[in-house]
Amino acid sequence: MLVATGGALGAVLRYLLTNVSKLLFVSSIYGTISVNILGSFLIGYFITSNFGNNLPENFIKFFLIIGFLGSFTTFSAFSYEVLDLINSKKYFTSFTYIFISIFICILSAYFGTLLNKI
Numbered sequence: 001m002l003v004a005t006g007g008a009l010g011a012v013l014r015y016l017l018t019n020v021s022k023l024l025f026v027s028s029i030y031g032t033i034s035v036n037i038l039g040s041f042l043i044g045y046f047i048t049s050n051f052g053n054n055l056p057e058n059f060i061k062f063f064l065i066i067g068f069l070g071s072f073t074t075f076s077a078f079s080y081e082v083l084d085l086i087n088s089k090k091y092f093t094s095f096t097y098i099f100i101s102i103f104i105c106i107l108s109a110y111f112g113t114l115l116n117k118i
Contacts, residue, residue, distance in 0.1 A: 002058065002062035002063040003062050003063070003066050003067040004067065005063060005067060006062070006063040006064060006066070006067020006068035006069075006071070007066075007067040007068065007070065007071040008071075009067075009068055009071075010067065010068040010069060010070065010071035010072035011071040011072070013072055014035050014071065014072045014073075014074060017031050017034065017035055018031035018032060018077075019031070021034065028077075029081050029085075029093075029097055032074065032077050032078055032081060032101075033097070033101060033104075035072055035073060035074070036073045036074070036078065036101055036105045037100075037104055037105055037108045038108075039069050039072045039073035039105075040073065040105035040106065040108040040109040040112070041108040041109060041111060041112040042069055042112060043065060043069050043073075043109055043112065044108065044109035044111065044112025044113040045112035045113070045115055045116065046060060046064060046065055046069070046112075047065065047113065048113045048116040048117075049115075049116045050116070073105075078097075078101050081097065082094050082097060082098060085097060
């Protein structure tokens with residue numbers, strides 16, 4: 001139940017942020033990049049933080065990390081958007097999008113873990 005509830009909320013928030021991104025930037029890739037970077041950072045942060053000291057461990061793990069952040073970040077939308085860029089012959093944009101989505105998100109997760117060591 002925790003995963004399903006967190007997942008539903010994360011998916012709705014991702015949907016809303018992606019649509020706001022479309023209004024601001026015309027393309028949904030900026031929204032997907034933003035949620036993946038933010039979600040990666042938060043996953044790294046919550047995995048290593050004392051944030052959940054007053055919350056049950058299952059709530060943090062299943063609701064927040066697996067449910068909410070798991071559905072908030074999205075690899076399937078990323079894959080679709082990369083293929084759409086390639087099919088549109090926007091090779092530089094697709095390469096940049098792949099680079100940012102993979103390397104910057106991993107780096108963001110790492111920074112999230114570092115924040116708890118400060």
